[in-house]
Amino acid sequence: MPWTQTLRPSRRSLLAGAAGVAGGALLAGCSDGSGSSDADTGVPLERRMREAAVRDSERLLERYDATAAAHPDLAARLAPLRGAVAEHTGALAVAGPVKTGPSASSSASGSRSGASASPSASAPAGAAAAPSAAAVPAKPAEALTALADAERSLAEARTVALAGAPGELARLLASVAACGAVHAYLLTSTPGAAS
Numbered sequence: 001m002p003w004t005q006t007l008r009p010s011r012r013s014l015l016a017g018a019a020g021v022a023g024g025a026l027l028a029g030c031s032d033g034s035g036s037s038d039a040d041t042g043v044p045l046e047r048r049m050r051e052a053a054v055r056d057s058e059r060l061l062e063r064y065d066a067t068a069a070a071h072p073d074l075a076a077r078l079a080p081l082r083g084a085v086a087e088h089t090g091a092l093a094v095a096g097p098v099k100t101g102p103s104a105s106s107s108a109s110g111s112r113s114g115a116s117a118s119p120s121a122s123a124p125a126g127a128a129a130a131p132s133a134a135a136v137p138a139k140p141a142e143a144l145t146a147l148a149d150a151e152r153s154l155a156e157a158r159t160v161a162l163a164g165a166p167g168e169l170a171r172l173l174a175s176v177a178a179c180g181a182v183h184a185y186l187l188t189s190t191p192g193a194a195s
Helices: 009-027 038-070 072-090 104-112 140-165 168-188
Strands: none
Touching: 009 168, 038 072, 038 140, 038 168, 072 140, 072 168
16 A cells, blocks of 8 residues: 555644744734834823823922911921922923923913912822812811821822833832822821820
8 A cells, every 4th residue: 555645734733833823923913013112102101191290299289388378387397298299299290391382381380370280181080189278177287187188199199000100100100109108197197206
């Protein structure tokens, strides 16, 4: 009987072919073929996240200012914490102009004059609108508690935002969120008391 070759492929050739197809699919999945890199697509996300974080910090600064104006006796206690929040705002700011176009100067000057920046879709869910001086509680202890709650909720919102943030911004948000949690503790603790 003459030897005839079978028409089905061997198991070894099937496995080698499957491995080649899988490797090709992995390599093709690394690039969309348009020549754009991940850094190009990550910049707008980081910029939006930084702008939202700066707006949130500016609103928190306004809360500190309103509390200090309503309770001048607390101003000295709030000054270092407010200074740290101002530093966070500077650290979170995008290098170069934050916004382009004619509305950039009006929104930047509006937030410094005490007007509230409009909330955007990219702002964290825990961010609240800036309160007026009338929204500050009349009792100093309640005002400190309200300010601590604002710090705590912003710290929690920043912690949630870490999941979608690019590497360096995620580290910065984590540091600022941790500092906000410490501020919340300091605002509700008794000054000079032993722990």
